Structures are given as structure tokens and as C-alpha cells.
Amino acid sequence: MKRKIIEINEELCTGCGECIPNCAEGSLRIVDGKARLVADKLCDGLGACLGHCPTGALAIIERDAEEFDQAAVDQFLGEEKQQAHPSCPSAQLKMMQPVAATPTMPSSSALSHWPVQIRLVPPGALFLENCDLLIAADCTAIAYAGLHQDFLKGRKVLLGCPKFDDQQLYVDRFTELFKTRKLRSVTILIMEVPCCASMLQIVRRAYDQAGATVPVRQVVVSTQGGILDGRDWQQS
8 A cells, every 4th residue: 555654864874873762653663774664564565764864864745655554553562572582591680899900810800790781671670679770881881091990889770772773672671761760870881872872862861751850961971082071960
């Protein structure tokens, strides 16, 4: 049938992922560094994602496409959530004591739990209750040399990549976390690159959906490892 559906201009798309949290059907994904439509039947053609693309790469067009299928959307989102709870032994939660520096390990480790990936830590994990939480983009751990001492010490951490991971999954998990865990504070650590900014939008969307009031501070790290900016969120 001929109907309205999203079209993505690959030349304009930078893969920033800012469109993805705004697609309630989960029909957009970042694949090979570009936004892609998962399946025609998952796109309702309403264009909720359009205003969030900084380069104008998204447009609504009319073309022959499979009819929108809400049942398929529900099944797809359900399967995505199931995949977020893997049975891999390495994903089993465990608590650890921070490790002091030794002759064989010159720098101390402030890590107090495992795993650390957003996809692997249950939002209702008990160690998240009444904690200071660090939400960090993957690359910050490499770019910023003092991450353990300056940001991880005294905090629980959730680590992920907003460009290559499932952004709607992130929104869902953070929403549940804000609803079920009482947090003292949240620090969001991201890189200066455009795709990393979507982590702020993901957390903000979850924050607003959950009606959270916890203090949030965002910090931007340069690709050379310096701190470019730090600011507190205003309550929305």
C-alpha cells in the first residue's frame, strides 16, 4: 500500500542517534554509523523523530510500504527487552571493595561492582539504592585519565555507548531506575563528539518520564582528555 513513512538521507545522517529515543515504536537503529529503518511495518509515519535530527536527514515521504503493524511493534519491543537480560555468567552481579594501589598495580581502582554496562545492570539492583550514580559514555574511560579518582570514587557506574547501543532500551532502563531507586545524585560524563550528546537526551527523557527530582550534573570531556564543560540541570 502507498502510505507515509520515514526516509533517511544517508549523506546528511551523521549517526548521532538523536532521533532514536523519540521513536516510540523502536523502528530506528544506528547500523554501521547511520540511522536505519528496522522494518516498514514498525514505522507509523507520524514523524515524531523529525524535529530531533540536527542535520535534517529525516523526512516523511509517501511510497509503497508494508502497512503499519502495532502488534509487530509490541512483539519487537518485547523481544528487545528480553535481550537486555542475558544469562551470560559474566553478567552476574557482584560487589567488590575498591582496590588500593600496589607495586604491580600503580593506580588504585574505585570500581565497587560488576557488571558496569547499562544493558547488563538491572535498574532495580539493590546497590543502586541511595547511591551517587555515574552514567558515563564508554570513551570517557579512555579519554579522561583521572576517571577513577575524579568521578568513579564513591559512585556506582553505568557505562554505555549511545551511538551503537539500543537507545530506546537505555530510555526504558533509566526510566525504571529513576522510578524504583532513590538516588542521591547523578553525574553524566560524555565526550565532546556530537553522537555522545544523545546520552544527555536519553537520560533527560527517562528523567522526565519518571518524574525524577534527583540533582543531575553533566560533564563534557574533550577528545584530548580535558574537561570542557560542567553544569547542573535545571528542573523541567
